[in-house]
Amino acid sequence: MTHFGPTKLDAAVIPKIAAQWGTPIYLHDQEYIENSCEQLLNMPNAFGLHVRYAMKANSDRTVLRVVTNKGLDLDCSSLDEAARAHVAGIPYSRMMLTTQEVPSGTERAELEEMIKAGLRYNVCSLLQFQLIADFAGANKVDLSIRVHPGAAGGGESATRDTGSEYSCFGVHLNDVPRVKAMADEKGLRFTQVHVHIGSGGDPEKWRANIDRELGFVRDYFPDAVTVSFGGGLKVARMPGEKQADIASLGAYAKHRIEEFKAATGRELEMEIEPGTFVVANSGHIVTRIIDKKFTNEMNFLIVDGGMELLTRPLLYGSEHPIYIVRQDGTLLSSEYDQTPTAGLKSFGIVGRCCESGDSVRLDKDGNIVPVEIIEPEIGDYVVIGGTGAYSESMSPENYNSHRKPGAVMKTNSGELVLIRKKQVREQLVQNELDVQL
Template identity: 90%
Template sequence: MTMKHFGPTKLDASLIPKIARQWGTPVYLHDQEYIENSCERLLNMPNAYGLHVRYAMKANSDRTVLRVVTNKGLDLDCSSLDEAARAFAAGVPYSRMMLTTQEVPSGEERAELEQMIRAGLKYNVCSMTQFQLIADFAKNNNIDLSIRVHPGANGGGESATRDTGSEYSCFGVHLNDVPQVKALADKQGLRFTQVHVHIGSGGDPEKWRENIDRELGFVRTYFPDATTVSFGGGLKVARMPGEKQADITALGAYAAQRIKEFKEATGRELQMEIEPGTYVVANSGHIITRIIDKKLTNELNFLIVDGGMELLTRPLLYGSEHPIAIVRQDGTLLSSEYDAKPTAGLKSFGIVGRCCESGDSVRLDNDGNIVPVMIAEPEIGDYVVIGGTGAYSESMSPENYNSHRKPPAVMRTRTSELVLIRKKQVREQLVLNELDVKL
């Protein structure tokens, strides 16, 4: 039987050349229905005394994506003032945002932060310095705070660079400093009504369970005013065949049971909060690229495509893998790595982009060497479709490296309509902020 659909969104291969003809390549493609279904699964997680779901907007901050997510009932976790301002410009009120940032705003940015907080933004204290600088403002305006605690426990991410709870990361107020921060807050009459811990992305679900137990322990010890406990995000997504996705029903049930036990021991009911990003959007996305050249060395067959590390940096940063599909110019699906089809007649190719950088490949080993992918052999002009790119691709990549322009983005709507949600960057935008200085 001839394959036609592929990937977790069951993307129709015949749409690939249609999208390429209309908007060119490379191009990002998102799927509204998949995003909305992900939101619904999260909102239906088991819980004890209420569940609040925030979307980690750093995963994909496109305004259309933000609107789809917030329209389904998710609020936002923002990692910078600019993210908060960007979400507000997309129509999301500050009252639906929490700011969890490494920034220590001053000057105009400090004034902007205060304005956002007055408008309802929840401020998540992530350091002693942040607390000291916000304390007087919070006291004078009778504002309750959240606190992110660094637990000093490793293993929360699928790689060292994605582990945010270990002693080699610095996110949050370290558990050693919590008593001092809490004493200063008590002295000023300030309350921490929310406690937050995020230990990393894509790690072992068992580490997530350990985090629940650990966090409830120090909430009980240090935070008598807390009414919400956030267990962070990092829920594992299966981008590749053979990967195991986080069982959010089981994780929710575990958290609910522990929160009920917490109430039995303390008399306090806690609302659960989570802040996933990857889980919401990762498998909703594809990058459509076109094969522009083929080369051969003594070691590898190469396909050169018109979009690589400037669109998707995760393989270079993390060694992350993304499934590859090959589609002919006429819309015929030749092979799909995600679906493991076909199983015979495949050939080994190193797939690289057009950047002047040896690490510009869709698959690299831990030493940065290009790893070949087993695919059906394509021709120049055919399409390489990279899956699992809805999160941390267009929001986290150096699009203008080698002065390449940021490509357009398209959304397949719930009614299967294809809608342009971001235009391709024009060449003039590359130099828009440069000054014509004569030296």
């Protein structure tokens, strides 16, 4: 199944969800996530394909189980992510750790136990290598290395560019010969090489990264059997956006890896680590309109969930499609399907936070951009699409002491299941100490 854009909204279930669990609330779709996994696993490849899910996109245990049950392994960005996935029942042998952390003390001991249990450690700095080298040698552990390519990255914005000289991720290409010499001296092997240049960027830059990476795999890493091209595969959240053609990208990688085999005699397995592509368009945020306000310049709808649920518009200027649903489950307007086209009115849609940037749509200067919709009433629902990735996992949920909402998943059978409870007020202060000054 090929899908583009957010999963189709079943407007009739919105008031049912709100009545049972309240708003705001996250909504996910199991079938959509599984179809995304299948598309990725069917990418063209030369000598095998390994797909890891970048769990930072959405770390909920039910989401992790859906993804890993479909055959994807995990890319973790912190020790806590790895431990969290393990609590969800996923073995460390199905994880790779790619982190900026330099664990010490008890965290270092925890890292060593994870590696002994099968965690693949992706070296991301000279210091990380120096600190892990003796342990890896003593335990006969092969390593992975993330290389900073020293070239223009491929992020959709500067904040999502992880390959340029203004990005700090990975061992810089200039330092690779030094790290490789140290590894050779200690008898260590880098059996995987990894480069991730950014999220949601130009497919041509993704292709250029393949060429560049295969070049330094050939020059510096004779023991490499796996080459990871990272993630960053763009999804089409809004009408008019172009989704990454993963069949075309896979075919290009397949061709280049076959050329590499012809030139060197070495067969390389391809690895990718998408997050957004797997879950972004599986998700919606359901909010309820709690007030209306009007100024000389703009009409406003105030909803009961904003930047504390979805920070991407404020961080990146990202756009998400807006749906208006009546309290009886009637779909009034869909921005993604651009229906209807008549009778629309401009509204700035804002949340409850005491912050001028708390809006679902902002321009490059941070000003609120109105959305063209059918005018709703207080009590109706504003549903935000394309929010399955980097929404609940990344947002400042307790800003203004708002509580993290619950999450619901629509299963393959159509059943709605609560997968995370709403945070209770006591949890806001449970770690605060009652110090008398």
